[in-house]
Amino acid sequence: MSFLACKEAPDKNVSLESPTANTETHTVKAQGDFAHSVYIWLHNPNRTEDRMAFESSLMRFINASVNIQTTHIGVPANTDRDVVDNSYTYSLLLTFKDKAAQDRYQEEPVHKQFIEESSKLWKKILIYDSENIFDK
Amino acid sequence: MSFLACKEAPDKNVSLESPTANTETHTVKAQGDFAHSVYIWLHNPNRTEDRMAFESSLMRFINASVNIQTTHIGVPANTDRDVVDNSYTYSLLLTFKDKAAQDRYQEEPVHKQFIEESSKLWKKILIYDSENIFDK
Numbered sequence: 001m002s003f004l005a006c007k008e009a010p011d012k013n014v015s016l017e018s019p020t021a022n023t024e025t026h027t028v029k030a031q032g033d034f035a036h037s038v039y040i041w042l043h044n045p046n047r048t049e050d051r052m053a054f055e056s057s058l059m060r061f062i063n064a065s066v067n068i069q070t071t072h073i074g075v076p077a078n079t080d081r082d083v084v085d086n087s088y089t090y091s092l093l094l095t096f097k098d099k100a101a102q103d104r105y106q107e108e109p110v111h112k113q114f115i116e117e118s119s120k121l122w123k124k125i126l127i128y129d130s131e132n133i134f135d136k
Numbered sequence: 137m138s139f140l141a142c143k144e145a146p147d148k149n150v151s152l153e154s155p156t157a158n159t160e161t162h163t164v165k166a167q168g169d170f171a172h173s174v175y176i177w178l179h180n181p182n183r184t185e186d187r188m189a190f191e192s193s194l195m196r197f198i199n200a201s202v203n204i205q206t207t208h209i210g211v212p213a214n215t216d217r218d219v220v221d222n223s224y225t226y227s228l229l230l231t232f233k234d235k236a237a238q239d240r241y242q243e244e245p246v247h248k249q250f251i252e253e254s255s256k257l258w259k260k261i262l263i264y265d266s267e268n269i270f271d272k
Contacts, residue, residue, distance in 0.1 A: 027198060030166065030208040035229050037173055039264060059270070062163060072166040074266030077235060084263045091266040093171050093229070099213060127220045128175060130210030130227040134195070 032069035032095025033132040034102050039088040041124040054090070054121050061114035067105035070095045089122075099131065168205035168231025169268040170238050175224040177260040190226070190257050197250035203241035206231045225258075235267065 044050050062071055072093040076086040096102040105111060119125075180186050198207055208229040212222040232238040241247060255261075 027201060027204040027207050028167075030206040030229065030231070031164075032208075034213060035208045035210055035227065037227075037229065037264075065163060068163040070166040071163050072168075072171050072231065072266065072268055073270050074171055074268050077170060077238075077265035077267045079235075079238075079263075079265040081263070083261050084265055086265070088264070091171065091173075091264060093166065093173065093266065095166070095208065099215075102213075102215075125219050127215075127217070128173075128224070128227060129213035129215040129220055129222070130208065130229065131213045132208055132210050134209050 029132075029135065030070065030095055032097055034096040034099050035128075035130040035132070036094045036096065036102055036105075037128045037130070038092040038094070039085075039126045040090045040092065040122045041087065042089040042121050043123045044121075045089040050121050051089075054118050057114055057117040058090075058092070061110050064110040065105060065108055067096060067101045067108065068094050069097055069101070088126075102129070165268075165271065166206065166231055168233055170232040170235050171264075171266040171268070172230045172232065172238055172241075173264045173266070174228040174230070175221075175262045176226045176228065176258045177223065178225040178257050179259045180257075181225040186257050187225075190254050193250055193253040194226075194228070197246050200246040201241060201244055203232060203237045203244065204230050205233055205237070224262075238265070 040054075042050055042054065058073065062068065062073070072091070074091045074093070076088060076091075078086055080086075094105075096105065176190075178186055178190065194209065198204065198209070208227070210227045210229070212224060212227075214222055216222075230241075232241065
């Protein structure tokens with residue numbers, strides 16, 4: 001886990017895009033060595049009640065989980081390129097301190113409750129799990 | 137952009153997994169509203185010289201880019217489940233302040249140099265671009 005971001009950016013009140021922010025690199029490592037990236041295709045992505053039900057179930061779960069480190073909950077940005085898949089309905093990009101934390105997350109009752117509540121709404125779910133390989 | 141993580145975790149010297157870290161939620165938003173998640177399949181994932189060439193080219197690029205906000209560079213965690221795709225060679229999970237920053241990143245000379253150097257090494261690249269939908 002890296003807190004590099006916290007040591008550099010906010011306290012100095014500088015933009016991360018400023019060449020003066022850091023003479024060696026302009027970027028910071030994400031917090032959490034384990035990335036769990038989930039893409040979900042709803043059966044009915046245009047049905048407002050399904051989206052509302054999914055989003056509220058998801059947020060109850062995310063806010064209650066004790067193992068997740070950072071979250072990014074999104075929808076396709078519609079960047080139109082051949083190599084970009086914009087067909088999913090929701091992305092859920094989570095980081096964890098390490099693999100053990102993600103293993104515990106899989107077993108959390110709030111996680112199982114979310115799946116029980118919401119899995120009927122999706123037709124496909126695709127996950128990529130990645131472990132950080134630099135500067136652990 | 138959220139610096140919630142920086143306000144809470146490191147200064148108080150508490151674990152993010154501690155129930156006392158935050159009475160409302162245990163997780164924090166990732167920095168950057170735009171997530172650019174790239175999965176790369178090398179032609180020869182078991183050839184050490186190809187991996188070294190790819191990794192050094194990638195790191196030169198990442199360290200020189202002025203638009204990336206956070207990075208997570210990884211390999212498959214080999215979590216063995218039907219819904220998990222472990223077939224890729226490298227993941228490159230980047231966040232940006234917003235879509236405009238990602239658009240600028242696409243045009244950075246160091247980005248184009250990385251593609252010129254390394255695209256011959258990969259047989260497939262797949263990207264998901266996601267815009268944050270909560271608490272912007």
